[in-house]
Amino acid sequence: MYWARARSLIGLPHPVDSAASGAEPRLAxxxxxxxxxxxxxxxxxICASxxxxxxxxxxxxLVDADLGAGNAHILQNASPERSLVDLVKGTSEIDDVRTACGPQLDLLAAGCGVPHMAGLDPRELATIADGLRAIERDYQWCLVDSAAGLSEQTLAFARASDxxxxxxxxxxTAMTDxxxxxKVLLALGADQxxxxxxxxxxxxxxAAGVVRRVEEVSRRFLGRAPEFLGWLPExxxxxxxxxNRRPVVRExxxxPFAGRLLALAERLELRPARPRGLGSAMLEHVPPPLSAPSI
Ligand SMILES: Nc1ncnc2c1ncn2[C@@H]1O[C@H](COP(=O)(O)OP(=O)(O)OP(=O)(O)O)[C@@H](O)[C@H]1O
Ligand SMILES: [Mg+2]
Structure with a gap:
C-alpha cells in the first residue's frame, strides 16, 4: 500500500498540506x-509554448490531460519514465510521476495509446485529482493540455480550472465546437x-471576425460570451x-506565432488571480479515492 493512498484511506492530510506541517500556507x-x-x-x-x-x-x-493518447512530452523533448497511467494503476506515487522538462517546468505525462485512460471511472479520476492536490502548491501555474471533445473527464479538468x-x-466546424x-460548461453550472x-x-x-461570430451566437443563445484572450497566426x-520536439517560443x-504567444502569456500573467487549486476543485466533483466502502 502506498503511503499517499494509505493516508487518504484513514483521512490523514498529505504531508505538503500547510495546515498539517504548520508551515506558512502557500497559494495554490x-x-x-x-x-x-x-x-x-x-x-x-499552445500549451507547450x-x-x-x-x-x-x-x-x-504541465498536465497532459489527453490521458490515453498524450503528446505533451514530445513537444518538450522529454522521455518520461513514468506517467499518470502508473499513478492510476497504483504502482507509482505522484512525486515519481513528475518529469522535469526545464529548470522550473515539470510535466505530468499521459499514457501513449492506453484506451482505458480515455475513459476513467470517477474513482480513478479522483486518484489523479488527489495527486494534483498534493503537489499543486509547489507551482505558480498549472497548465492543463486537454483532450478534445466533451468527455466527462475532459469536462472534469475544465470545470476545476480557474x-x-x-x-x-x-x-x-472548430467555431461550432x-x-x-x-455551452456545455455553462449548462454544467461552471462558474469559472x-x-x-x-x-x-x-x-x-x-481573428476578429471569428471572435465576433462566436460572441454573437453565444450572447444570443447563452446570454454570455467567452472573453477574447488572444489570437495566433498560421x-x-x-x-x-x-x-524538432520544441516549443515554438524556444525554437x-x-x-509571428511566438510573438503573439508571448503577448498571450503576458495577458494571462496580468489577470487577477483567485486560484482555488485544480486538484482540490476536481475532488469537489468526484468521490475521494479509496474512501471507506458504503454499507
Ligand atoms: N498556428 C499554427 N500554424 C501552423 N500550424 C499549426 C498552428 N497551430 C497548430 N498547427 C499544426 O497543427 C498540428 C496540431 O496541433 P496540436 O497537436 O497542438 O493540436 P491539438 O489541439 O493539441 O490536437 P488534439 O486535439 O489531437 O490534442 C500541429 O502539429 C501543427 O502542425
Ligand atoms: Mg493535443
Missing amino acids: ARSVCVASGKGGTGKSV LAAQLSMRGRVL LVAIVTTPDL AYAFF EVGLIVNRAGSEAE DATVRHAVN DPHT
Missing part, C-alpha cells in the same frame, strides 16, 4: 485549461472564467518546432 497554483471541442486546433502546441514562457518567471506544472481557454481556428464546449483563443488565423482581421515554423522566439 493558478490553473488554466487549454481546451477545444474539435481536435487538432493547436491546444498542445505557454508552459515554456510562464516557467521563465515561476514554477509551472480559467478555461477554448481554442478555435477560423474553420466553421468551441461554442458547443462553452472562460476565454477564447483563435489559432491559425490568416490575419488579425480574420505560421509554418509551428510544424518545424513540433517536428525561434522571433516568429
Whole structure:
C-alpha cells in the first residue's frame, strides 16, 4: 500500500498540506485549461509554448490531460519514465510521476495509446485529482493540455480550472465546437472564467471576425460570451518546432506565432488571480479515492 493512498484511506492530510506541517500556507497554483471541442486546433502546441514562457518567471506544472493518447512530452523533448497511467494503476506515487522538462517546468505525462485512460471511472479520476492536490502548491501555474471533445473527464479538468481557454481556428466546424464546449460548461453550472483563443488565423482581421461570430451566437443563445484572450497566426515554423520536439517560443522566439504567444502569456500573467487549486476543485466533483466502502 502506498503511503499517499494509505493516508487518504484513514483521512490523514498529505504531508505538503500547510495546515498539517504548520508551515506558512502557500497559494495554490493558478490553473488554466487549454481546451477545444474539435481536435487538432493547436491546444498542445499552445500549451507547450505557454508552459515554456510562464516557467521563465515561476514554477509551472504541465498536465497532459489527453490521458490515453498524450503528446505533451514530445513537444518538450522529454522521455518520461513514468506517467499518470502508473499513478492510476497504483504502482507509482505522484512525486515519481513528475518529469522535469526545464529548470522550473515539470510535466505530468499521459499514457501513449492506453484506451482505458480515455475513459476513467470517477474513482480513478479522483486518484489523479488527489495527486494534483498534493503537489499543486509547489507551482505558480498549472497548465492543463486537454483532450478534445466533451468527455466527462475532459469536462472534469475544465470545470476545476480557474480559467478555461477554448481554442478555435477560423474553420466553421472548430467555431461550432468551441461554442458547443462553452455551452456545455455553462449548462454544467461552471462558474469559472472562460476565454477564447483563435489559432491559425490568416490575419488579425480574420481573428476578429471569428471572435465576433462566436460572441454573437453565444450572447444570443447563452446570454454570455467567452472573453477574447488572444489570437495566433498560421505560421509554418509551428510544424518545424513540433517536428524538432520544441516549443515554438524556444525554437525561434522571433516568429509571428511566438510573438503573439508571448503577448498571450503576458495577458494571462496580468489577470487577477483567485486560484482555488485544480486538484482540490476536481475532488469537489468526484468521490475521494479509496474512501471507506458504503454499507
Ligand atoms: N498556428 C499554427 N500554424 C501552423 N500550424 C499549426 C498552428 N497551430 C497548430 N498547427 C499544426 O497543427 C498540428 C496540431 O496541433 P496540436 O497537436 O497542438 O493540436 P491539438 O489541439 O493539441 O490536437 P488534439 O486535439 O489531437 O490534442 C500541429 O502539429 C501543427 O502542425
Ligand atoms: Mg493535443
